[in-house]
Amino acid sequence: MKLPSLNDPSVGxxxxxSTHELVSDAGDASATTTDDRAAIRMRGDIVAxxxxxxxxxxxxxxxxxxxxxNIGGFTAGLASLPDGWVVTTNLRYRSLRxxxxxxSNASASVLRRGRRAVVTRIAFEADGACFGDGVLxxxxxxxxxxxxxxxxxxxxxxxxxDEVESAQHFLEWIGLEELPPPAQDRWxxxxxxxxxxxxPWGIAHGGVGPAAVVxxxxxxxxxxxxxxxxLHYLAxxxxxxxxxxxxxxxxxxxxxxxxxxILDAGADNRRCIxxxxxxxxx
Amino acid sequence: xxxxxxxxxYPPASHVLRDLGIDIEHVxxxxxxxxxxxxxxxxxENGEGRIGALxxxxxxxxxxxxxxxxxPGWMATADLSVEIxxxxxxxxxxxxxxxxxxxxxxxxxxxxxLREVDDQPCGRGYLTFAVLPGREFNPIMGGEQxxxxxxxxxxHGGGALxxxxxxxxxxxxxxxxxxxxxxxxxxTLDALHGGVVALLIDAASESAMSAHFAANGRDGERARxxxxxxxxxxxxxxxxxxxxxxxxxSSERGLATTTVEVRDEGADRSTAVGWVRYxxxxxxxx
Numbered sequence: 332m333k334l335p336s337l338n339d340p341s342v343g344x345x346x347x348x349s350t351h352e353l354v355s356d357a358g359d360a361s362a363t364t365t366d367d368r369a370a371i372r373m374r375g376d377i378v379a380x381x382x383x384x385x386x387x388x389x390x391x392x393x394x395x396x397x398x399x400x401n402i403g404g405f406t407a408g409l410a411s412l413p414d415g416w417v418v419t420t421n422l423r424y425r426s427l428r429x430x431x432x433x434x435s436n437a438s439a440s441v442l443r444r445g446r447r448a449v450v451t452r453i454a455f456e457a458d459g460a461c462f463g464d465g466v467l468x469x470x471x472x473x474x475x476x477x478x479x480x481x482x483x484x485x486x487x488x489x490x491x492x493d494e495v496e497s498a499q500h501f502l503e504w505i506g507l508e509e510l511p512p513p514a515q516d517r518w519x520x521x522x523x524x525x526x527x528x529x530x531p532w533g534i535a536h537g538g539v540g541p542a543a544v545v546x547x548x549x550x551x552x553x554x555x556x557x558x559x560x561x562l563h564y565l566a567x568x569x570x571x572x573x574x575x576x577x578x579x580x581x582x583x584x585x586x587x588x589x590x591x592x593i594l595d596a597g598a599d600n601r602r603c604i605x606x607x608x609x610x611x612x613x
Numbered sequence: 614x615x616x617x618x619x620x621x622x623y624p625p626a627s628h629v630l631r632d633l634g635i636d637i638e639h640v641x642x643x644x645x646x647x648x649x650x651x652x653x654x655x656x657x658e659n660g661e662g663r664i665g666a667l668x669x670x671x672x673x674x675x676x677x678x679x680x681x682x683x684x685p686g687w688m689a690t691a692d693l694s695v696e697i698x699x700x701x702x703x704x705x706x707x708x709x710x711x712x713x714x715x716x717x718x719x720x721x722x723x724x725x726x727l728r729e730v731d732d733q734p735c736g737r738g739y740l741t742f743a744v745l746p747g748r749e750f751n752p753i754m755g756g757e758q759x760x761x762x763x764x765x766x767x768x769h770g771g772g773a774l775x776x777x778x779x780x781x782x783x784x785x786x787x788x789x790x791x792x793x794x795x796x797x798x799x800x801t802l803d804a805l806h807g808g809v810v811a812l813l814i815d816a817a818s819e820s821a822m823s824a825h826f827a828a829n830g831r832d833g834e835r836a837r838x839x840x841x842x843x844x845x846x847x848x849x850x851x852x853x854x855x856x857x858x859x860x861x862x863s864s865e866r867g868l869a870t871t872t873v874e875v876r877d878e879g880a881d882r883s884t885a886v887g888w889v890r891y892x893x894x895x896x897x898x899x
Contacts, residue, residue: 427870442886447743448718464872466886559890561696580737585867607737609840611868
C-alpha cells in the first residue's frame with residue numbers, strides 16, 4: 332500500500348512546508364490520538380523563497396492556495412482517521428494583506444469533525460499577525476487501498492529540492508501553457524499532468540489547477556493579484572490533460588471578479604473544479 | 614417519515630420566508646428558479662437589497678433543487694458563497710439554479726441572480742448540500758413536484774418591520790448580535806433556517822463595519838457588501854444564536870472584509886463561520 336505523504340516528490344515537496352502536529356488544546360499531545368480528534372492542530376512553516384513569491388514579492392496566491400489545500404487537507408485527514416481519509420470538496424481563501432515575510436506559517440485547526448465531512452480553518456501568520464486565511468471542507472472516504480497510518484504527533488521536515496526545482500517558480504514548475512484567448516475577457520491554459528502533479532491516489536493535487544488559474548489571471552492582468560478564491564471540487568482530474576479557464580464576470584474595485592473552471596480535458600472536458608476568484612490592483 | 618407537501622406544509626403562516634416574499638418554481642429535475650421582491654423590510658439606506666436576503670433566496674432555491682435529488686434522504690446546507698456584482702435597487706430578483714454535481718455525499722449547485730427590471734445578471738451563488746440519511750422526522754420531497762410558480766409570500770406584502778427586527782435581532786454593539794430560534798425562523802429540520810444564518814452574518818458584519826467607521830470618526834458611512842461566504846458546522850437548535858463579526862482587513866484600496874463566528878449559545882457550540890467582503894466607494898462612503 333502506498334501511503335499518502337507530504338514528502339512525496341510532488342506539490343508538497345515543492346512547497347517546502349515543514350509540517351508539525353501541535354499539542355492539543357487540552358495541553359496533551361496524546362489527545363490527538365484519542366477520541367478527541369477535533370483537538371488536532373497543525374502548523375506548517377513556510378519559507379517564502381523566490382519561487383513562491385508573486386510579482387510584488389508577496390507570498391503568491393497560487394502558492395498560498397496550494398499550501399492551504401495541503402495542510403488543511405492533511406489536518407482533515409488526520410482528524411478523519413481511523414474512519415477514512417479525505418478529499419477536498421470546498422476551498423475558500425482570502426488574502427487580508429500582502430505577506431512579504433520570509434518566514435511565516437500556516438496554522439490549521441479542525442472546526443468540525445463529522446462522519447462524512449471535516450471542516451478546517453487555515454490562517455497565514457507572521458510576527459503574530461494574520462495575513463490571510465481560508466476554510467477547507469473535505470469529504471471522508473474509505474480508500475480502496477486502505478488507510479494511511481502515522482506516528483503521532485506528526486512531524487515532517489522539508490525534503491531537499493534539486494537545483495532545477497529550487498530555481499523554478501511554482502507556476503513554471505506546474506508547467507502552465509497559456510493558450511490564445513478564445514474570446515474577449517476569457518483566458519485559457521493547459522497543463523500536461525505528470526506524476527509530480529498528482530497525489531498518492533493518482534489524481535491531480537487540489538492546488539495545481541487553482542494555482543494555474545491564478546497564474547493565468549495575473550498574466551492577463553499584470554498589475555492585479557488574486558485576493559480571494561471560492562472553489563468547489565466536483566470531480567478529480569484523472570487524465571494527463573488539464574485545462575484551466577477564467578472568464579471575467581465583473582470589473583470592480585480596481586480589480587475583477589472571475590468565474591474559473593478546471594477541466595479534465597482527457598475526459599470530455601469534464602468540469603472538475605469551479606468557482607470564483609477576485610483580483611485587486613496593486 | 615413525513616412526505617412534505619410543498620404546497621402547504623412549510624413554511625408556517627408566520628415565517629421569515631413569507632415576509633421576504635420568496636417565490637419558487639421547479640423547472641426540471643436538478644433545476645429550479647426563485648424570486649425575491651425588493652421590499653422595505655430588506656432595503657438598506659442606500660436603496661439596495663440586503664445581501665443576507667439574497668443569500669436566503671439562494672438557499673431556498675438550492676433546497677428546492679436538492680430536496681427531490683436526495684429523496685428519500687434529506688440534506689443540510691454545508692457551504693454557501695455568493696458574489697454580488699451589480700446593485701439591485703428595484704423590482705424582483707430572479708434566481709436560476711442548476712445542479713453542478715449530484716453525488717452520494719454532496720450536491721453542488723450554482724445559482725445565478727438576475728434583476729428582472731432589466732434582465733441583467735447581478736450576482737452568483739454556489740451551494741453545497743450534505744446528503745443526510747432519511748430519518749423518521751425527515752420530510753420527503755421526492756415524487757411529483759408542484760407545477761408553476763408558488764409563493765411563500767404574504768399577499769399583503771409581508772411584515773412592515775425591517776427583517777432583522779422581525780427576526781428579533783438585538784445589536785449588542787461592536788459587531789455582535791443575538792437572535793432567538795423560534796417558529797418564525799426555523800427550517801424543516803426544526804433548526805434555524807440556513808438563510809437566516811446568512812442574515813445574521815450580514816447583520817453582524819454591518820454592525821462591525823459601523824463600529825469601525827465610528828471608531829475612525831466616519832460615523833454614518835456605509836460600505837456595500839459584495840460577497841458573503843458561509844460554512845455551516847452544526848444546527849442552531851436552541852438559541853439564542855449569536856454572531857460576532859470582526860474586521861479582518863480594511864484596505865486603503867477599496868475593499869474591507871469581516872470574519873464572523875456564529876454560536877448557538879443554548880447548545881454551547883459553534884455553528885457556522887463566514888466572512889463578508891465590502892466595497893468602499895469613492896471616499897469610503899456609500
